[in-house]
Amino acid sequence: MSAPEASVQVSFKNRAKTALADRSLKIAIDRTTGTAEAKRAVAVAAFPEFQAARARGRAIKDHVIAHLDHYLEQFERNATASGAKVHWASDDAEARAIITRICLDAKAKLVTRSKSMLGEEIGLPHALADAGIERVETDLAEHIIQLAGEAPSHIVWPAMHRTREQVAELFKIAHHPPPSADDPATMVQSARRELRAKFLGADIGISGSNFLVADTGATCTVTNEGNAELTTTPPRIHIVTAGIEKIVPTTAHALSLLRLLVRSATGGELTQYTTFHCGPKRPGDADGPEEMHIVLVDNGRTRMLDNEFREMLRCIRCGACMNHCVVYRQIGGHAYGGTYPGPMGSVLTPVLNGLGGSRDLPNACTMNGRCAEVCPVEIPIPTLLRAWRIRSWREKLEPGSLRAGIGIWAVLARRPGLYGLASRIGVRALRLFGKGGWIARLPLAGGWTAHRDLPRPAGRTFMEQYRAQQAHKGSRP
Structure with missing residues (x-):
């Protein structure tokens, strides 16, 4: 079994977790991508x-x-x-x-x-x-x-x-x-x-x-x-x-x-x-x-000629998207589990290996857009990753809990009055988990709070605070 094939057997989240714990890997990545980013900036500046x-x-x-x-x-x-x-x-x-x-x-x-x-x-x-x-x-x-x-x-x-x-x-x-x-x-x-x-x-x-x-x-x-x-x-x-x-x-x-x-x-x-x-x-x-x-x-x-990933065929394999990717620079290439790592790999791996086994890759992106900014042939990588997310949703590859949660949110979002009520209840309930201005543990949010604290919300929703501010302005002479 090849290294990429063996890696695919382990989930992306587990591979990423292992990579994040490897201090020598972080040193190696920083040495190379940092140098590459700096040298590219100088080269581009010298080329009007x-x-x-x-x-x-x-x-x-x-x-x-x-x-x-x-x-x-x-x-x-x-x-x-x-x-x-x-x-x-x-x-x-x-x-x-x-x-x-x-x-x-x-x-x-x-x-x-x-x-x-x-x-x-x-x-x-x-x-x-x-x-x-x-x-x-x-x-x-x-x-x-x-x-x-x-x-x-x-x-x-x-x-x-x-x-x-x-x-x-x-x-x-x-x-x-x-x-x-x-x-x-x-x-x-x-x-x-x-x-x-x-x-x-x-x-x-x-x-x-x-x-x-x-x-x-x-x-x-x-x-x-x-x-x-x-x-x-x-x-x-x-x-x-x-x-x-x-x-x-x-x-x-x-x-x-x-x-x-x-x-x-x-x-x-x-x-x-x-x-x-x-x-x-x-x-x-x-x-x-x-x-x-x-x-x-x-x-x-x-196959890519006739679908929404056609623009990925422009790729000239320079690697600039990886060198500037905030995710790649934390976990390296092996965590992606396929032949091509980083942002371009997150688009190509589902093409090569199927979306079912690689749906986590398009989601492993902050959508900050740096990959598109530095791509020498202007491939809109975030747009293509979003297209894979849409496909994943339409093909019902997302976990049932996620689909149920978004379904509940959609019901609330279509009903402003109900959404406002839920928001008021939610921000007050969240304060129960806070301590010292932060939330260290939160049900259903372990993916976030396992690695960082969540800011404890104010006791009122944004709209409540806005109305109070407007009322205060109206009461002033």
């Missing part, structure tokens, strides 16, 4: 055209979504013309089957993989293990969580839940020889030494793709470590996995979105490595794979 670029990015994605079939067919034609083999997968199971078949037909024993959230989405790591194929994660953060046997907790920094001290302990056990010190530079050198032989000895390299360029048939990857290039170039076969929404019309459009992606994700202007792969090695090329396979994955994306 950011809002205009944002509007252009949204327009590009909306245009592609509206003409998705046209651009995907164009991409297939041009990728095939360049020598690549294009495969179509309707769901995660078909995607896994295609990739493992390519690996088994090639008699691959060792596969290197650069970071790809789509690979996690379709369960590729476990599929390769089940097929008896050794998998080596080459991204430094993915290398860390592979050693720890964990799933990613962030889509840009998969190991952000791990402190430097915890990473040092992992490397001391797994690396031979172990790092001589626990400073970042020494540990990076240790990982580089550990992975070098894997890069050169792999039979197949598997990468994701940040963008698929329709008019050239090229795939684009962006990294800061160079591991993707070492993953895709030395092996005999290169496999690309990509969601169908990653398509863009031209290279110029990809570069426009890159300006938004990098600033929003890491606060930089451009990543260290931006690579376009266009087919396998040609005669006269110094290096490159002999075969290139591109697996285009649907897995629920076309």
